[in-house]
Amino acid sequence: xxxxxxxxxxxxxxxxxxxxxxxxxxxxxxxxxxxxxxxxxxxxxxxxxxxxxxxxxxxxxxxxxxxxxxxxxxxxxxxxxxxxxxxxxxxxxxxxxxxxxxxxxxxxxxxxxxxxxxxxxxxxxxxxxxxxxxxxxxxxxxxxxxxxxxxxxxxxxxxxxxxxxxxxxxxxxxxxxxxxxxxxxxxxxxxxxxxxxxxxxxxxxxxxxxxxxxxxxxxxxxxxxxxxxxxxxxxxxxxxxxxxxxxxxxxxxxxxxxxxxxxxxxxxxxxxxxxxxxxxxxxxxxxxxxxxxxxxxxxxxxxxxxxxxxxxxxxxxxxxxxxxxxxxxxxxxxxxxxxxxxxxxxxxxxxxxxxxxxxxxxxxxxxxxxxxxxxxxxxxxxxxxxxxxxxxxxxxx
Amino acid sequence: xxxxxxxxxxxxxxxxxxxxxxxxxxxxxxxxxxxxxxxxxxxxxxxxxxxxxxxxxxxxxxxxxxxxxxxxxxxxxxxxxxxxxxxxxxxxxxxxxxxxxxxxxxxxxxxxxxxxxxxxxxxxxxxxxxxxxxxxxxxxxxxxxxxxxxxxxxxxxxxxxxxxxxxxxxxxxxxxxxxxxxxxxxxxxxxxxxxxxxxxxxxxxxxxxxxxxxxxxxxxxxxxxxxxxxxxxxxxxxxxxxxxxxxxxxxxxxxxxxxxxxxxxxxxxxxxxxxxxxxxxxxxxxxxxxxxxxxxxxxxxxxxxxxxxxxxxxxxxxxxxxxxxxxxxxxxxxxxxxxxxxxxxxxxxxxxxxxxxxxxxxxxxxxxxxxxxxxxxxxxxxxxxxxxxxxxxxxxx
Numbered sequence: 001x002x003x004x005x006x007x008x009x010x011x012x013x014x015x016x017x018x019x020x021x022x023x024x025x026x027x028x029x030x031x032x033x034x035x036x037x038x039x040x041x042x043x044x045x046x047x048x049x050x051x052x053x054x055x056x057x058x059x060x061x062x063x064x065x066x067x068x069x070x071x072x073x074x075x076x077x078x079x080x081x082x083x084x085x086x087x088x089x090x091x092x093x094x095x096x097x098x099x100x101x102x103x104x105x106x107x108x109x110x111x112x113x114x115x116x117x118x119x120x121x122x123x124x125x126x127x128x129x130x131x132x133x134x135x136x137x138x139x140x141x142x143x144x145x146x147x148x149x150x151x152x153x154x155x156x157x158x159x160x161x162x163x164x165x166x167x168x169x170x171x172x173x174x175x176x177x178x179x180x181x182x183x184x185x186x187x188x189x190x191x192x193x194x195x196x197x198x199x200x201x202x203x204x205x206x207x208x209x210x211x212x213x214x215x216x217x218x219x220x221x222x223x224x225x226x227x228x229x230x231x232x233x234x235x236x237x238x239x240x241x242x243x244x245x246x247x248x249x250x251x252x253x254x255x256x257x258x259x260x261x262x263x264x265x266x267x268x269x270x271x272x273x274x275x276x277x278x279x280x281x282x283x284x285x286x287x288x289x290x291x292x293x294x295x296x297x298x299x300x301x302x303x304x305x306x307x308x309x310x311x312x313x314x315x316x317x318x319x320x321x322x323x324x325x326x327x328x329x330x331x332x333x334x335x336x337x338x339x340x341x342x343x344x345x346x347x348x349x350x351x352x353x354x355x356x357x358x359x360x361x362x363x364x365x366x367x368x369x370x371x372x373x374x375x376x377x378x379x380x381x382x383x384x385x386x387x388x389x390x391x392x393x394x395x396x397x
Numbered sequence: 398x399x400x401x402x403x404x405x406x407x408x409x410x411x412x413x414x415x416x417x418x419x420x421x422x423x424x425x426x427x428x429x430x431x432x433x434x435x436x437x438x439x440x441x442x443x444x445x446x447x448x449x450x451x452x453x454x455x456x457x458x459x460x461x462x463x464x465x466x467x468x469x470x471x472x473x474x475x476x477x478x479x480x481x482x483x484x485x486x487x488x489x490x491x492x493x494x495x496x497x498x499x500x501x502x503x504x505x506x507x508x509x510x511x512x513x514x515x516x517x518x519x520x521x522x523x524x525x526x527x528x529x530x531x532x533x534x535x536x537x538x539x540x541x542x543x544x545x546x547x548x549x550x551x552x553x554x555x556x557x558x559x560x561x562x563x564x565x566x567x568x569x570x571x572x573x574x575x576x577x578x579x580x581x582x583x584x585x586x587x588x589x590x591x592x593x594x595x596x597x598x599x600x601x602x603x604x605x606x607x608x609x610x611x612x613x614x615x616x617x618x619x620x621x622x623x624x625x626x627x628x629x630x631x632x633x634x635x636x637x638x639x640x641x642x643x644x645x646x647x648x649x650x651x652x653x654x655x656x657x658x659x660x661x662x663x664x665x666x667x668x669x670x671x672x673x674x675x676x677x678x679x680x681x682x683x684x685x686x687x688x689x690x691x692x693x694x695x696x697x698x699x700x701x702x703x704x705x706x707x708x709x710x711x712x713x714x715x716x717x718x719x720x721x722x723x724x725x726x727x728x729x730x731x732x733x734x735x736x737x738x739x740x741x742x743x744x745x746x747x748x749x750x751x752x753x754x755x756x757x758x759x760x761x762x763x764x765x766x767x768x769x770x771x772x773x774x775x776x777x778x779x780x781x782x783x784x785x786x787x788x789x790x791x792x793x794x
Contacts, residue, residue, distance in 0.1 A: 033513035116430035369766035
């Protein structure tokens with residue numbers, strides 16, 4: 001029992017951590033409870049219950065299944081469910097009437113063939129990447145409704161009334177979800193995407209600035225701790241592709257909100273995100289090199305200054321770009337840093353062109369050369385990111 | 398209408414491509430149709446229908462919702478749904494009886510509070526990463542069943558009978574899915590993971606061998622085409638993390654099949670996959686350098702031979718490792734290549750230590766130095782991968 005208790009404490013602490021990291025998750029849980037109680041009223045209030053009878057349960061089912069964390073996901077699922085029920089129900093009714101012409105013995109066989117064709121076709125269509133991204137749930141509900149209506153039509157008296165009642169209750173459930181989701185502390189997928197992309201840029205900028213600092217004054221004591229933090233941070237950026245894709249897909253369902261209008265250029269965020277990851281891969285490689293401290297020659301000092309300039313200016317540029325995204329202004333404040341960065345990169349190149357290696361072997365120079373080439377690539381990445389951010393600003397006005 | 402026709406043709410071609418790329422998707426669609434028709438028999442055959450009446454529809458719903466592409470996903474969803482219905486139904490019955498003690502006016506209020514607490518708690522628990530990975534669907538169905546039973550208990554006469562019939566039909570539906578999924582041309586998530594990891598290793602090996610070939614004889618004509626192929630291939634490897642994680646999660650639900658026993662070390666595949674991606678990032682950087690052809694000095698020739706040796710041997714080692722995974726044998730055939738690779742890497746290092754740069758500037762040497770340092774890193778990556786593959790072999794016996 002002691003082990004059980006300590007496990008319970010652990011789970012509680014884990015829960016507390018999740019709640020503290022994102023309090024919106026707690027609020028979301030309460031919102032689900034609220035929406036469920038709203039549709040439960042259909043059961044409790046006699047005049048409402050009389051309308052739909054047993055079919056009231058479809059409202060409850062819809063709320064449980066449709067209510068998602070973000071507004072976009074909730075609207076997307078609600079629309080998918082509503083439309084798919086409508087279309088699937090209509091086609092199911094059609095299939096039922098078609099097969100009832102065949103007469104009693106042939107009826108189930110004809111229904112079976114139609115169900116087989118419909119289920120096979122919609123299941124296959126769900127493999128289309130574009131359908132999968134946005135209408136996967138709709139195709140599922142389409143099959144579900146078609147089968148329920150056409151198959152259970154075989155046993156039901158008033159199929160049309162049944163279909164109508166289910167559609168109504170599903171629409172009520174979906175509306176309850178969408179309304180609660182939008183009006184009680186909404187979580188917008190678009191805003192999350194916006195913040196995530198800006199945050200990743202900012203983190204990358206911080207790493208580059210940190211690298212510049214490491215070059216100038218080597219504080220090796222804090223190095224290990226920094227390194228772990230760095231790995232976690234960069235891996236966070238590199239692994240964010242999937243999350244960004246999902247958020248962008250959800251954001252497209254959302255109406256205008258806050259600073260974002262409907263049809264905000266969400267795809268452009270994906271482009272910036274991809275460029276950020278390209279840049280992050282270079283920064284990751286950068287971190288694996290230690291600058292050799294062995295020879296404190298004049299050359300070495302000069303090249304370290306050049307390194308430090310390039311990385312600190314590119315870091316500052318990235319941070320200004322992140323700020324411009326966050327505050328939705330034109331990224332003009334990044335321009336001086338980009339100019340400085342280009343100048344520093346040019347200096348680095350011309351410095352490298354000068355005869356640098358004098359009686360030294362390649363293995364010792366290698367880290368220096370590798371860092372130099374990575375920094376030059378990072379400069380190009382940053383320029384591309386700046387272009388993409390400018391494009392975003394002009395697309396979004 | 399002409400535009401409509403051409404669009405239809407386009408969609409048909411898209412569908413044909415999906416079917417040709419993975420014919421299992423077509424078979425899966427047919428399997429869904431088959432399973433649906435199996436449970437439809439519950440409607441058509443009078444003695445079966447008498448058992449469950451209207452609740453037969455839960456069998457149809459379960460099939461549509463539970464049947465997934467892989468066996469693991471189907472079993473996982475089926476188990477989740479079955480267990481969650483059982484537990485949710487039992488607790489729902491308890492909640493209903495508890496609140497019925499309160500008497501008519503208080504009853505809906507008490508049920509409402511219980512629903513609110515239950516829905517809030519389970520929604521929050523779904524945010525736990527470990528729950529999300531394996532029991533997300535179960536928590537959803539748990540909430541659904543609890544709410545349906547406790548809330549509709551307010552209007553139903555024989556709640557226990559209702560719950561029993563629904564549980565039975567859901568179990569029938571889930572069993573139909575699992576049986577069809579396992580016995581008709583099964584698609585195993587574990588096998589897919591196995592093949593994906595081996596394929597990624599093999600592709601990486603091919604790239605490294607190709608790089609070796611490019612160094613020895615520069616065939617610039619085919620370069621662009623190769624480059625596009627290369628980009629697509631490497632991005633495929635880099636982006637496969639999410640897919641591997643999902644497959645490993647699903648594989649854990651699967652019983653033993655083919656060469657795999659139950660509790661095959663699926664996690665080890667994720668480790669190999671992560672190491673493969675680390676290596677792929679280096680290979681990606683490698684590709685961005687062109688070896689300067691300007692000076693055909695003796696030094697240059699020698700270093701090109703060293704480069705070519707390291708990359709061809711590491712490529713061969715990776716391909717042997719991939720083959721060992723595929724055929725599930727001990728990766729001993731990779732050992733000679735790993736030895737050669739280490740020797741070549743050692744040669745490269747000692748060669749670099751010798752005075753290499755003579756009256757040449759750093760900017761020209763930089764690509765050579767960068768390639769050298771990347772190749773040395775790749776050698777370390779390959780050694781790590783070999784260790785991980787050996788570990789997999791010993792874990793799996």
